[in-house]
Amino acid sequence: DAGITQSPRYKITETGRQVTLMCHQTWSHSYMFWYRQDLGHGLRLIYYSAAADITDKGEVPDGYVVSRSKTENFPLTLESATRSQTSVYFCASSIDGTTEAFFGQGTRLTVV
Amino acid sequence: EDQVTQSPEALRLQEGESSSLNCSYTVSGLRGLFWYRQDPGKGPEFLFTLYSAGEEKEKERLKATLTKKESFLHITAPKPEDSATYLCAVEGTGGFKTIFGAGTRLFVKA
Numbered sequence: 614d615a616g617i618t619q620s621p622r623y624k625i626t627e628t629g630r631q632v633t634l635m636c637h638q639t640w641s642h643s644y645m646f647w648y649r650q651d652l653g654h655g656l657r658l659i660y661y662s663a664a665a666d667i668t669d670k671g672e673v674p675d676g677y678v679v680s681r682s683k684t685e686n687f688p689l690t691l692e693s694a695t696r697s698q699t700s701v702y703f704c705a706s707s708i709d710g711t712t713e714a715f716f717g718q719g720t721r722l723t724v725v
Numbered sequence: 726e727d728q729v730t731q732s733p734e735a736l737r738l739q740e741g742e743s744s745s746l747n748c749s750y751t752v753s754g755l756r757g758l759f760w761y762r763q764d765p766g767k768g769p770e771f772l773f774t775l776y777s778a779g780e781e782k783e784k785e786r787l788k789a790t791l792t793k794k795e796s797f798l799h800i801t802a803p804k805p806e807d808s809a810t811y812l813c814a815v816e817g818t819g820g821f822k823t824i825f826g827a828g829t830r831l832f833v834k835a
Binding site for chain 2: 646648653654655656657658661671672703705711712713714715716717718719
């Protein structure tokens with residue numbers, strides 16, 4: 614199916630563990646983004662990628678790592694999860710970074 | 726620093742009662758202003774892009790307008806299915822870093 618998919622939809626992990634959230638898009642969009650959404654803060658950009666092997670920090674990058682070896686995939690890794698990283702994470706893609714973004718369904722991550 | 730403020734935080738309407746949502750922004754050169762709709766448990770869904778002051782766009786019961794400092798999302802004769810959170814976002818010329826507001830939660834009662 615065409616679109617943007619995230620996995621898993623729900624994840625519970627323990628403090629200090631490494632966890633990777635997956636994002637896959639089928640449109641061959643150049644730009645991909647990772648956001649976190651918390652009550653009172655709205656969506657905040659973690660990292661974005663303009664193309665394969667090109668990534669850059671957003672507003673809240675600390676504690677996160679991204680990679681983009683293929684255009685269609687943009688995984689987000691929490692190297693050592695902390696309770697403050699409990700959030701809903703959204704992946705998005707857009708054609709050129711200045712037009713509308715298409716969002717995945719989100720991953721609800723709980724760090725205990 | 727680029728900033729987006731949405732008001733009100735929540736809005737309760739009766740079916741058919743028209744109203745407007747506000748999005749105030751400060752940005753170093755506006756590349757585009759976006760409106761999204763978000764249903765509970767889902768990702769945001771694109772509604773409109775506005776690029777310059779004076780521009781207007783419509784879709785069904787929704788109409789978005791833009792000035793140099795703010796945007797309005799007008800909802801005419803809303804229905805219960807319009808209940809959702811509406812997000813405003815701006816893209817400045819400083820880079821590909823869209824800034825989102827916290828959203829307005831809209832409840833429409835039948």
